[in-house]
Amino acid sequence: MDWLPLLSTLAGAAIGIVATLIADRNRWKREDAKEALRLRLDVYTQYTTIVKVLGETLRGLAEREHPSDDERAHALREAFRESGMQPRRPRPLGGTRQSSRQDAQAHA
Template sequence: MGTGLGAAVGIGATLFAERSRWKRDQFSKEREVRRQLYAEYLAALSRTRNQLRDIARSPDLPADERAERAGERFRSGGAYELRHQMAIVAPEAVVGPSERALRRLRDLSDSLEAGAVHPEERWTTGHAAFGDALEELRTAMRKDLHAAP
């Protein structure tokens, strides 16, 4: 009877250890998926912002062409599509800031479509608002990933 009890305890301990290892591995995999998605989303936001900034710094570009390019760059930057993945994968503490950053980027694109150029206040105010939203997003992402600030 003692041997059977010892075997049961040993099997139970092994199963518990395996379950703990599996949970730890799952957590690591999920965190890596979020880390990769966060990096892709931040890259898409930054890429789009840089393309919009190039347009804003081209005051000789006709207004209609500037508007067309701004809309095109916003649509092709990739952030709009990635927001759906963010909504599915990220916790709400990250989804909110990710949506705000995308809205500020959209506002920046809209200001170009409305005729704003660098260094006009419409552009600089929008650019600063996007920068603030981006910093809020980075902070939320670091917190979610338990990364140092």
């Protein structure tokens, strides 16, 4: 029995499988990078929109007369609350850090 044709076939199959796996992995990385970029762009767009609307609201509050400083502070706090802009809490040192995608999804 001649082993050369069998070994050639097996080597060709192995090369084909490895090449397919590498191509799929590269394609997955590209798609993952595109998805991360799209997600980042969505988050930046949402943030910019919120900041713009909040700025307009704060400008309107600044131009308005308020009977007292307490009422002005209350109106400012209420404007921040209604805007959806939440202050970031610092992460504990040594804690687990979320990836940018997980962080963005948690705050979206």
